[in-house]
Amino acid sequence: VVPQPAILKPKPLWTGKQLLSIAIPSGIHLQRTDGGNSLLSPKDNGMLIVDGKVMFGVVDKKTVGSGGGGLIHTVMREKGPKICAELFGNIQKVVNYWLLHNGFSIGIGDAIADASTMKEITHAISSAKEQVQEIIYKAQHNELELKPGMTLRESFEGEVSRTLNDARDSAGRSAEMNLKDLNNVKQMVSAGSKGSFINIAQMSACVGQQMVEGKRIAFGFADRSLPHFTKDDFSPESKGFVENSYLRGLTPQEFFFHAMAGREGLIDTAVKTAET
Structure with a gap:
């Protein structure tokens, strides 16, 4: 009826x-x-x-x-x-x-944030990088507050990771709030069909810190992560922080770090399958 x-x-x-x-x-x-x-x-x-x-x-x-x-x-x-x-x-x-x-489809346009949002995202990331520089300065001058049961290096790494993850999340929130309700990515996430907040953040705002074995990218040889960086460089860029979004595209260094983290994921999946 x-x-x-x-x-x-x-x-x-x-x-x-x-x-x-x-x-x-x-x-x-x-x-x-x-x-x-x-x-x-x-x-x-x-x-x-x-x-x-x-x-x-x-x-x-x-x-x-x-x-x-x-x-x-x-x-x-x-x-x-x-x-x-x-x-x-x-x-x-x-x-x-x-x-x-x-019909329902998703295109590049669904990942594009407007100019004012991009400004907010850039500001969030650059202020986080400044905070990391301060943390590096404190660690070098023995002024960093140690976390209970942690060495200086562990406290330093924990503090840096937290700062960079907060930056990614706040950049992601800016991007998500800017997307209209009719946005196809947002509709998929809110309907629960596919995708999550983190996918929106990485597509539109910032891919974020790449982790290998639960840590930032380690120095592989001669006290640096790649030949493109100076020795003993603990900056976010050198240790695998990807400040670009998938929409903007990654630099060669960022791409390599991202491939490292991705490779670990693939190996984990393969090993877990063998175990079960």
């Missing part, structure tokens, strides 16, 4: 929530609040289904995924397998029809 349209003027129109509600069987009630306990959801987060009608919320992985307490779980428990199978078919029909008419 087609419900009464939510919008009557200038012409009758149904909302997306109404379309999806047709697929949900009546007598199903579901409530989930994401970060907040308000029954009014100004940001349309969480989920409220009353008698099979979606009241608020985005239908994401938490709602129609395989997790407990979601829509699928509730319908299976309340209505049985036959109705649950029908629900799968109905939701699939709605989604496939929408994709047929609208």
